Amino acid sequence: MKINLKELPQGRKVISVVLEREEIGIKEHERDFELIGDVKTKIVLIKSRTTVNVEIEIDYVLRLQCSRCLELFEKRYHEKEFFVFREGEEKLQKEKSLSEDDIYTYFYATEEVDLSPLIRDMIILSVPMKPLCHSDCKGLCPVCGANWNEGSCEHKGKLKPVTKLSRLLEFKDKLPG
């Protein structure tokens, strides 16, 4: 998703594109998620003399694994982020102090900037630390592994559900040494 900022006319320009997973640099199976289908993108560019303000809006579906019941589920996301591109040398960036406003400031010395890495970061940052299939997911029985969303077992009500973390700890305890 390359945009030529130098040739971009002054003023406002809106670009709507549909990007495929490969174009954004996302693998078919990422560690914590899968991107399902394409990413709908709306980009608003506002150019003044030496600055281009870029608003990126994206729509996409992720397949995640619930951290409680371990089931896979799909969720639609809508994210929006602002970036500022300023004409100049890239090294200037390091001389600036990192205030809240400067976090998304990029300098462009070349004519074209690639927005794909920014879109990739937006998607990766939207992946929750502990995904939940539903906010009230009941989890799995730690004894028999029954999915308490689907039904009950003799242990329900007496024990806390197992979580991904407790499963990992359990596994670690079983490792030799």
Ligand SMILES: [Zn+2]
């Ligand atoms: Zn769940």
Ligand SMILES: [Zn+2]
């Ligand atoms: Zn049980």
